[in-house]
Amino acid sequence: MKLPSILAASLVIAGCSPASPRFLGQAPVPVDTGPHAFDVYLLPGEAQAVRTNRAVLPDPDAVRTAALLAMAFPDDRTP
Numbered sequence: 001m002k003l004p005s006i007l008a009a010s011l012v013i014a015g016c017s018p019a020s021p022r023f024l025g026q027a028p029v030p031v032d033t034g035p036h037a038f039d040v041y042l043l044p045g046e047a048q049a050v051r052t053n054r055a056v057l058p059d060p061d062a063v064r065t066a067a068l069l070a071m072a073f074p075d076d077r078t079p
Contacts, residue, residue, distance in 0.1 A: 026042060036051055038051055
């Protein structure tokens, strides 16, 4: 009975867009860059982008480029 509970908890946690420990406590800035959506976490001089949209086998280079754009101009791209 423990295995289904652990599996369910893991799926719920995996559905979030958690920041790395360094960015905990920072509010994410939602950014859409082309077909990709990110939550961008900001610190002075640093940024972290977590992709939030679903895509089956996305092109890693396209995701990397979109993430770099999202982190470079997060305030200019927010709705």
